[in-house]
Amino acid sequence: MNATARSDEHQALLKHFFDGKVLGLARAITVVENERAGFQELLHTVMASGPQTKRVGFTGPPGAGKSSLVAAVATEYRKLDEHLGVVAVDPTSPYSGGALLGDRIRMNDISTDPGIFIRSMATRGSLGGLAATTKEVVDLMDAFGFDRVLVETVGVGQTELEVTAAADTVVVVLVPESGDAIQAMKAGLMEIADVFVVNKADRPGAPRLVKELRQALHLRAGSALQDIPAHHGVDLGQAMKKERTTDAPAKEPEGWSVPVLTTNALTNEGVEKLLDTISEHRVWLEESGEIEQRRRARAAIRIRDVVDREMRRVAWKSDDVQRLLREGVEEISAGDGTPYSAADVILGTLLR
Amino acid sequence: MIASAFRDAGFEVVYTGLHQTPEMIVNAAVQEDVDVVAMSVLSGAHMTLFPRVKMLLDEADADHMLLTGGGIIPEDDVTELERQGVGRLFGPGTSTADAIAYVNEWFATTHAG
Numbered sequence: 052m053n054a055t056a057r058s059d060e061h062q063a064l065l066k067h068f069f070d071g072k073v074l075g076l077a078r079a080i081t082v083v084e085n086e087r088a089g090f091q092e093l094l095h096t097v098m099a100s101g102p103q104t105k106r107v108g109f110t111g112p113p114g115a116g117k118s119s120l121v122a123a124v125a126t127e128y129r130k131l132d133e134h135l136g137v138v139a140v141d142p143t144s145p146y147s148g149g150a151l152l153g154d155r156i157r158m159n160d161i162s163t164d165p166g167i168f169i170r171s172m173a174t175r176g177s178l179g180g181l182a183a184t185t186k187e188v189v190d191l192m193d194a195f196g197f198d199r200v201l202v203e204t205v206g207v208g209q210t211e212l213e214v215t216a217a218a219d220t221v222v223v224v225l226v227p228e229s230g231d232a233i234q235a236m237k238a239g240l241m242e243i244a245d246v247f248v249v250n251k252a253d254r255p256g257a258p259r260l261v262k263e264l265r266q267a268l269h270l271r272a273g274s275a276l277q278d279i280p281a282h283h284g285v286d287l288g289q290a291m292k293k294e295r296t297t298d299a300p301a302k303e304p305e306g307w308s309v310p311v312l313t314t315n316a317l318t319n320e321g322v323e324k325l326l327d328t329i330s331e332h333r334v335w336l337e338e339s340g341e342i343e344q345r346r347r348a349r350a351a352i353r354i355r356d357v358v359d360r361e362m363r364r365v366a367w368k369s370d371d372v373q374r375l376l377r378e379g380v381e382e383i384s385a386g387d388g389t390p391y392s393a394a395d396v397i398l399g400t401l402l403r
Numbered sequence: 404m405i406a407s408a409f410r411d412a413g414f415e416v417v418y419t420g421l422h423q424t425p426e427m428i429v430n431a432a433v434q435e436d437v438d439v440v441a442m443s444v445l446s447g448a449h450m451t452l453f454p455r456v457k458m459l460l461d462e463a464d465a466d467h468m469l470l471t472g473g474g475i476i477p478e479d480d481v482t483e484l485e486r487q488g489v490g491r492l493f494g495p496g497t498s499t500a501d502a503i504a505y506v507n508e509w510f511a512t513t514h515a516g
């Protein structure tokens with residue numbers, strides 16, 4: 052397809068998008084998800100109005116009931132007449148590159164509600180619990196005008212921390228079967244959780260897990276006082292620390308103490324309370340200025356992402372670099388070089 | 404079984420579960436912006452379900468999607484449904500490889516260039 056045809060296609064798509072047609076959003080997501088030519092322009096156009104929507108992330112081990120809980124929460128928000136976007140991520144098979152995206156199965160009750168738009172995404176090799184373009188897809192949903200976007204991560208266990216880059220409020224969903232609070236601590240969940248939910252409260256062991264989590268959170272609160280910015284996870288924490296040293300000393304936000312709730316996603320028990328807590332967190336985010344910090348941190352990540360991606364693309368599409376790559380491989384196999392010497396030559400060419 | 408066969412062939416399959424109404428199927432297909440809608444109809448209601456999904460897809464401006472599927476569907480019904488614009492349907496004893504080959508071929512011819 053030539054550039055004019057493509058830009059015509061994107062114009063048509065944008066018209067649908069800004070008219071609020073679901074088809075426009077669905078196709079825009081496909082363009083972005085597949086990083087088709089022109090996807091950055093598209094995002095640039097729709098993101099011009101800045102972040103508006105409330106983003107809530109749900110993470111936790113597979114089978115914890117994230118999808119069921121998202122469905123229950125979405126149903127509750129619909130009663131308040133909120134319009135919702137849902138993004139649910141499932142893993143890509145490393146063997147075939149295919150994926151079985153099953154989160155919709157739990158969302159059947161809400162799947163024909165015109166006030167809810169659900170999109171499934173495959174990780175396509177990206178680690179961290181999200182697909183490479185989940186953040187962008189949330190931005191599209193934001194621009195489309197949803198009051199709130201719910202993001203469900205893939206749930207592979209250890210490395211779910213990227214959800215902080217897509218959400219303002221992170222709900223960590225655990226179940227009695229998923230292990231004890233120590234495991235949650237080791238997995239880094241204490242750092243990213245704004246709210247803990249012990250789901251499947253109908254199962255034995257739920258009260259014990261709640262107690263353990265509360266104890267663990269108290270311990271952390273003791274040691275975290277000097278380290279408040281670390282609240283929001285690894286990279287984001289780093290980025291936020293930077294913000295703090297460069298900005299005029301911001302008023303320290305009143306701390307948010309992470310609540311531990313219980314739910315039963317199948318009977319809706321505790322779901323209303325979860326909604327209340329998410330609202331309280333929202334109020335805290337806004338009153339403390341934390342939302343601004345998080346958005347800045349997110350913006351920094353996004354700029355880096357775009358630069359990284361473009362640099363990689365520009366680098367590897369160059370014929371010179373491809374030639375140097377082949378030469379480097381030859382040198383290494385002849386015993387005349389190392390990956391470092393070859394990379395040096397390539398970098399020399401690129402940065403010249 | 405069919406869904407995992409497609410996954411193993413490198414497809415991204417949005418699995419919606421059993422007992423979907425045509426409205427649910429079309430809604431999911433549009434939101435997910437899929438290329439292919441594949442239905443398994445074992446209930447004998449294929450003569451109403453396939454045409455209805457086809458009609459709803461057309462109404463939703465999604466007539467570019469391939470509608471295919473399988474189940475226990477007699478030859479005559481297959482012919483009639485194909486006449487109505489439904490894609491190939493696979494009866495009992497189909498190998499999943501055939502169905503995958505069909506979808507790949509469809510994709511190659513409709514998305515060429």
Ligand code: B12
Nearest residue numbers: 441442443445446447472473474475493494495496497502
């Ligand atoms: C398991 C089963 C069920 C399960 C279905 C689970 C599921 N949907 O996967 C449950 C318990 C839900 C069920 C319910 C019913 N069932 Co039932 N069920 C069966 C059974 C035992 C096996 C079917 C099966 O899954 N086979 C495995 C699949 C993979 O094989 P297959 O169906 O032959 O499919 C092949 C092709 O058709 C094709 N194919 C099928 N789907 C697709 C999809 C795509 C995309 C492609 C490309 C190809 C493809 O490829 C497959 C591989 O060769 C059959 C009996 C039998 N042995 O066939 C009865 C049978 C199909 N059921 C029957 C009936 C009547 C029903 C019910 C209507 C019963 C009722 N009154 O409620 C309901 C209908 C539910 C519904 N809405 O679909 C009858 C159908 C009779 C008819 N059509 O005239 C059968 C034949 C039993 C019988 N002899 O009475 N059933």
Ligand SMILES: Nc1nc2c(ncn2[C@@H]2O[C@H](COP(=O)(O)OP(=O)(O)O)[C@@H](O)[C@H]2O)c(=O)[nH]1
Nearest residue numbers: 113114115116117118119157250251315316317
């Ligand atoms: N008993 C019980 N089962 C639940 C609850 N929530 C979810 N489930 C079940 O747990 C299984 C996994 O749920 P799912 O939402 O797919 O989990 P996910 O992998 O985290 O998205 C399903 O069989 C659900 O029906 C709950 O609160 N109580």
Ligand SMILES: [Mg+2]
Nearest residue numbers: 117118153154
């Ligand atoms: Mg899920």
